[in-house]
Amino acid sequence: MKPQKYPKALIFIHWLTVVLLAIEFYAGITMEEYEFNEANMNRYRFHALLGVALLLLTLVRLIIKKKNKDNLPEEITYYSDMHKKFVHLVQFLIYAILLIAPVIGFIMVYQTGALDYDLGGPFPEGAHFNETLEELHKFLVFLLAGLVGIHVAGIIMYNLKNKENLIKRMCMLM
Numbered sequence: 001m002k003p004q005k006y007p008k009a010l011i012f013i014h015w016l017t018v019v020l021l022a023i024e025f026y027a028g029i030t031m032e033e034y035e036f037n038e039a040n041m042n043r044y045r046f047h048a049l050l051g052v053a054l055l056l057l058t059l060v061r062l063i064i065k066k067k068n069k070d071n072l073p074e075e076i077t078y079y080s081d082m083h084k085k086f087v088h089l090v091q092f093l094i095y096a097i098l099l100i101a102p103v104i105g106f107i108m109v110y111q112t113g114a115l116d117y118d119l120g121g122p123f124p125e126g127a128h129f130n131e132t133l134e135e136l137h138k139f140l141v142f143l144l145a146g147l148v149g150i151h152v153a154g155i156i157m158y159n160l161k162n163k164e165n166l167i168k169r170m171c172m173l174m
Contacts, residue, residue: 002074004169010068011172013061017054017098021148024050028141036112038123045118048109051102058098073169076158087154090147097144104137 005011027047034040065072078084109115111133113124155166 003071004073005172006073006170007064007068007071008172009064010061011170013057013064014170017057017061020050020054020057021144024054025141025145036114036127036129038117041114041117041123044109044114048105051105054098055102058095062095076164076166077162090150090154094144094147094151097140097147101137101140101144104133104140108133108137 006014024047027043027050031040031043031047034043036044076087078087108129111130112127114127117123159165159167
């Protein structure tokens with residue numbers, strides 16, 4: 001018989017990811033006001049560290065999911081084959097962006113030469129982000145926010161329509 005809830009490690013990582021994503025999104029939005037320079041490096045470092053944490057949490061989560069594939073709750077009852085494909089696509093894209101966006105962020109910082117500054121060198125004169133990568137990073141972040149919104153809305157709609165509390169599956173306290 002399949003368990004009713006996800007393993008505790010996955011539940012913990014899920015909610016930690018939610019909290020870190022909210023902080024990361026806010027930090028990223030507020031960084032728009034600040035120039036990329038030596039005086040603001042701590043803001044950028046904080047944002048980068050959260051990005052690395054989210055990347056690592058996502059990798060650990062995927063590994064735990066794979067190792068526990070037989071110990072996960074039953075899939076939900078889908079309304080149609082199209083509904084199932086849509087749910088899986090949203091989940092896939094969320095994971096993909098959680099892996100790709102931090103890598104793009106790292107490449108952006110690397111290309112400025114600012115990593116040398118963190119290793120004791122001078123801050124690079126005229127450092128700025130590659131515009132294409134910066135726009136791609138922002139696009140992915142806002143796409144992620146939209147996908148998370150779709151995910152939450154889908155859970156709420158499913159709960160209302162089927163009278164099945166899906167949140168219980170991802171909660172240690174219920």
